[in-house]
Amino acid sequence: MMENKMMPLWEVFIRSRNGLAHKHVGSLHATDSKMAVQAARDVYTRRGEGLSIWVVPSAAIVASDPSDKAMMFEPAESKVYRHPTFYEVPDEIGHM
Amino acid sequence: MYTQALNATDSQIQPVEDMSQAAAFQARIDAEERIEANDWMPETYRRTLARQISQHAHSEIVGMLPEGNWITRAPSLRRKAALLAKVQDECGHGLYLYAAAETLGISREQFFGQLLSGNAKYSSIFNYPATTWADIGAIGWLVDGAAIMNQIPLCRCSYGPYARAMIRVCKEESFHQRQGFEIMVTLSRGTGEQKAMAQDALNRWWWPCLMMFGPPDTVSEHSDASMAWKIKRFSNDELRQKFVDATVPQAQHLGLMLPDPDLRFDEASGHWLYGEIDWNEFKQVLAGNGPCNRDRLAARRKAHAEGAWVRDAAAAHALKQMRAAV
Secondary structure, rough: OOOOOOOEEEEEEOOOOOOOOOEEEEEEEOOOOOHHHHHHHHHHHOOOOOOOOEEEEEOOOOOOOOHHHHHHHHHHHHOHHHHHHHOOHHHHOOOO | OOOOOOOOOOOOOOOOOOOHHHHHHHHHHHHHOEEEOOOOOOOHHHHHHHHHHHHHHHHHHHHHEEEOOOHOOOOOHHHHHHHHHHHHHHHHHHHHHHHHHEEEEEEEHHHHHHHHHHOOOHHHHHHHOOOOOOHHHHHHHHHHHHHHHHHHHHHOEHHHHHHHHHHHHHHHHHHHHHHHHHHHHHOOOOOOHHHHHHHHHHHHHHHHHHHHHOOOOOOOHHHHHHHHHOOOOOOHHHHHHHHHHHHHHHHHHHOOOOOOOOOEEEEEOOOOEEOHHHHHHHHHHHHHOOOOOHHHHHHHHHHHHHHHHHHHHHHHHHHHHHHHHH
C-alpha cells in the first residue's frame, strides 16, 4: 500500500491552560485542517489536557539538521559569560 | 496497551556500517541519551523498533475487538460508558504508536498493509474470545495489568518518540485496570452464579496472560541486543514474575483461585512461584491457530474495506477545497 497523499501528517500543539504556551504533543493524519483539529481533540484531549489546539502540516515545519548540532549549538555552550553566575558580586551586596 | 514477545531483535541481516558511528551510537545509549527520529541509528535498531512499535500499535487496534463486542451488552449505563471510553483509549493508543512508528520512515498505510495481509504479528492475547461479561473484568484486571508491567519500563526506552507515546499510554492505562478489577470485585461479591462467572473468566485468562510476557529467558534469543540498546529494560521472566507477585494478593482479595495447582509462595526469594506454562499453546496462537486469529483479521479487513468510502469522500472534499482556494 502506498502512502495516501491525500491524508498528510499534521503536528499537534496543545495549550494546557491559559498562561502557558502551546506544546507539541504528537501527530496525526487528516485530509484537511478541520479534520485535523477534530481528530486532535479526540486523540489528544480526552482527559482535559487542553483549552486550545494548533495543528500544523508536518511538511510546513523546517527543522535544523541533527548533524549540524555541534556547529549550531556549541557557541551557546562555550560562552559562560552569558550566564549570571559568571560574574562575582561582593558578599555584602547579597542577592542581585 | 499491549506489547509482548514483540520485543525480538531483527537480526537476520547485519548491514555493514561505519563502526565508529555504531560505537558513538552505543555510547549515547549507554549515557542514557534519547535517540530522536532524525538521528543516525543502526539499521537493525531502526528495523527492530519499526517492528516492535508497529506490532504494539496493531495490538491496540486488534485489542478493541474482544471488548468492543461487549459495549452494547454491558449490564448498566455506567459500565457501558466506562467500556466505551476504554475501547476509545485503545484506539487512541494505536494512533500514538503508529505515529511513533512512522518517525522511523515507514508510512501508516504500509503498517496497515502488513497487518491486513497477515504478515505482521500482534499480541497473542487477542486471539482468545471474550465469551461472558466477566471476561471484560478479567481483561481489564489481568490483560491490562500485564500490559502495564510491560509498558512502564518502555517509558524509559532509548527511542524518544516511542518513550513519549508510552508515557501518554501509561497515564491513561491505569483506569483500564481499575475498571476491570471493579467488575471482578462486584461479580465475586455477587450471587453464586456471578462468582462462578468471575472464576471461569480467571481460569481462562490467567495462563494466556502469563504468556503475554513472551518466551522464557532461557529460550528468548533476541533480547540481548534490545537490552543493550535499552529498548528493553527487563527480561520476559522478570516482568512475568513482577506480574504474578502483584496479582496473587489481588486474586486472594477477590476470593478467587488462580488455576495453578503448583502456585506457592517461596519464603527464600519472596516470590510467588508458578507452574509450567504451556509454550506449545503460545506457539500455536502466534502461528495463527488460536481460537480467534481468523475472526480478528477478518474483522479488521472488513472494517478497513467498509471505511474506504469515508477515506475517499474526505480526500475528495479536501481536493475540492484546495481547488476552490486557488
